[in-house]
Amino acid sequence: MATFNVIKASGEREPFYESKLRNSLRKAGADQQITDKIIHSIQRILFEGITTEKIYREAFKQLRQYSNSSAGRYKLKEALLELGPSGYPFEKFIGELLNRLGYQTDTGVIVNGNCVSHEIDVIAEKDDEHFMIECKFHNRKGHKCNVKIPLYIQSRFKDVERNWRSQSGHEDKQHQAWVVTNTRFTTDAQQYGKCVGLKLLSWDYPENNGLKDLISHVHLHPITSLTTLSNQKKKLLLEQNVVFCKQICEDKQVLKSVGLDNHTMNKVFEEAMDICNVKNNSVNR
Amino acid sequence: MATFNVIKASGEREPFYESKLRNSLRKAGADQQITDKIIHSIQRILFEGITTEKIYREAFKQLRQYSNSSAGRYKLKEALLELGPSGYPFEKFIGELLNRLGYQTDTGVIVNGNCVSHEIDVIAEKDDEHFMIECKFHNRKGHKCNVKIPLYIQSRFKDVERNWRSQSGHEDKQHQAWVVTNTRFTTDAQQYGKCVGLKLLSWDYPENNGLKDLISHVHLHPITSLTTLSNQKKKLLLEQNVVFCKQICEDKQVLKSVGLDNHTMNKVFEEAMDICNVKNNSVNR
Numbered sequence: 001m002a003t004f005n006v007i008k009a010s011g012e013r014e015p016f017y018e019s020k021l022r023n024s025l026r027k028a029g030a031d032q033q034i035t036d037k038i039i040h041s042i043q044r045i046l047f048e049g050i051t052t053e054k055i056y057r058e059a060f061k062q063l064r065q066y067s068n069s070s071a072g073r074y075k076l077k078e079a080l081l082e083l084g085p086s087g088y089p090f091e092k093f094i095g096e097l098l099n100r101l102g103y104q105t106d107t108g109v110i111v112n113g114n115c116v117s118h119e120i121d122v123i124a125e126k127d128d129e130h131f132m133i134e135c136k137f138h139n140r141k142g143h144k145c146n147v148k149i150p151l152y153i154q155s156r157f158k159d160v161e162r163n164w165r166s167q168s169g170h171e172d173k174q175h176q177a178w179v180v181t182n183t184r185f186t187t188d189a190q191q192y193g194k195c196v197g198l199k200l201l202s203w204d205y206p207e208n209n210g211l212k213d214l215i216s217h218v219h220l221h222p223i224t225s226l227t228t229l230s231n232q233k234k235k236l237l238l239e240q241n242v243v244f245c246k247q248i249c250e251d252k253q254v255l256k257s258v259g260l261d262n263h264t265m266n267k268v269f270e271e272a273m274d275i276c277n278v279k280n281n282s283v284n285r
Numbered sequence: 286m287a288t289f290n291v292i293k294a295s296g297e298r299e300p301f302y303e304s305k306l307r308n309s310l311r312k313a314g315a316d317q318q319i320t321d322k323i324i325h326s327i328q329r330i331l332f333e334g335i336t337t338e339k340i341y342r343e344a345f346k347q348l349r350q351y352s353n354s355s356a357g358r359y360k361l362k363e364a365l366l367e368l369g370p371s372g373y374p375f376e377k378f379i380g381e382l383l384n385r386l387g388y389q390t391d392t393g394v395i396v397n398g399n400c401v402s403h404e405i406d407v408i409a410e411k412d413d414e415h416f417m418i419e420c421k422f423h424n425r426k427g428h429k430c431n432v433k434i435p436l437y438i439q440s441r442f443k444d445v446e447r448n449w450r451s452q453s454g455h456e457d458k459q460h461q462a463w464v465v466t467n468t469r470f471t472t473d474a475q476q477y478g479k480c481v482g483l484k485l486l487s488w489d490y491p492e493n494n495g496l497k498d499l500i501s502h503v504h505l506h507p508i509t510s511l512t513t514l515s516n517q518k519k520k521l522l523l524e525q526n527v528v529f530c531k532q533i534c535e536d537k538q539v540l541k542s543v544g545l546d547n548h549t550m551n552k553v554f555e556e557a558m559d560i561c562n563v564k565n566n567s568v569n570r
Contacts, residue, residue, distance in 0.1 A: 159436075
């Protein structure tokens with residue numbers, strides 16, 4: 001097969017790897033036969049310099065014809081972007097994600113540092129672990145967190161930690177600062193984070209343990225993943241703090257409050273159940 | 286006299302103080318009589334909620350009719366804004382300012398830190414003083430540097446300092462990081478800077494030793510202060526690294542290179558000489 005270069009959202013160019021596309025379709029839950037069909041049809045539209053965005057849109061369109069829930073999982077990256085435009089739902093999302101991983105969390109807290117006070121997006125505690133987490137939400141793909149973000153979070157952390165350390169009961173705590181983004185970090189941001197002991201978490205960093213992996217492990221897909229629900233209804237649900245498909249699975253009635261008829265409610269509920277409970281639930285793109 | 290509130294560029298409201306306006310006109314070099322005349326005429330246009338911008342424009346228009354050089358000094362704040370749109374001329378401006386204060390300077394340098402490398406706007410050295418300076422240029426008034434700027438500069442400084450400390454000859458150096466802006470800092474930015482030992486320098490901070498005071502002390506007014514030169518010619522001069530009125534005073538011929546006729550050249554040269562050498566040379570607004 002001829003080789004083509006694709007252009008990523010960041011503007012970078014790299015060869016098209018069929019295996020990557022195959023992998024992401026399989027992980028979204030598409031079976032061998034459907035995956036083969038989609039790959040075959042994508043091959044026919046490839047050209048030098050095609051954007052990964054265009055390939056993704058085409059694959060999503062086709063996958064959706066076979067399985068709504070697979071398509072819902074496949075669109076996780078877009079679903080995170082669609083949590084915007086404000087960063088607030090993303091913060092809530094990250095707080096709840098950590099909750100389901102066993103942490104006690106608190107969002108949007110004002111904390112005194114040694115020098116000044118700071119607004120911390122998420123505070124997470126479990127046993128002797130005590131984390132302060134900064135969420136960096138970006139509305140568009142390809143927008144990376146540069147080194148300035150971990151640099152300022154490190155100073156903020158040092159300022160807060162100095163205050164925490166002076167409090168009783170904090171002697172044995174393991175304090176750590178995290179920076180979480182729905183997109184990616186620049187290479188020097190990663191290098192700086194590693195060097196000073198900041199935990200950085202992005203769409204696919206650290207490898208095999210990125211945001212996409214965590215979300216899949218705890219079946220915590222955002223409601224923006226749903227293909228059976230209009231954007232307008234999603235917005236209404238977000239405003240009512242319904243952020244996860246899982247919340248719909250746990251209480252179907254939340255759908256009633258945004259004025260869905262019974263038929264649509266059932267369809268959305270089924271898709272949410274499918275997305276949350278699929279066997280092969282990891283997502284990759 | 287009735288009292289009026291004025292609205293500052295930041296959107297804040299405060300009472301109009303005649304003394305402030307009087308002070309800034311006097312410091313720009315206007316004599317008692319001219320100052321009285323301008324104040325009298327400004328009083329007639331005052332109304333509740335008038336912007337300081339409008340007052341300034343009116344005062345500048347009138348001052349200009351009496352003295353080009355006073356007007357040139359009076360407009361220092363605007364002149365700094367007009368160094369934009371890019372931040373590069375401002376960096377060069379700050380580097381040269383420190384030069385004239387006796388420092389050896391270097392601008393736009395890549396410096397290795399302990400974790401990553403950093404681009405430092407200005408490095409300044411004198412005796413055992415060794416400063417790294419970050420310049421924050423803003424295109425519009427009222428845009429303040431928030432606490433994130435000193436926070437990230439502090440981490441950058443710690444990273445670079447750790448590397449500097451490990452080099453021979455650096456044992457006795459006094460390292461310090463500066464953040465310089467043409468506008469202002471928020472209160473918590475100032476508080477954080479003070480607390481960790483970062484030097485912050487803004488339009489009027491520290492009090493009586495802000496950027497406007499330093500510029501006046503060394504007669505280093507930017508060429509954008511000139512009222513006898515068109516914006517287009519100013520741009521051309523900036524592109525040729527002519528940033529200061531002083532450079533015109535030192536070599537009139539730099540004006541020839543942007544295609545000025547003899548008559549205009551003489552007018553601009555005279556104004557530059559006036560601005561650089563006035564007796565009462567401090568500027569305040």
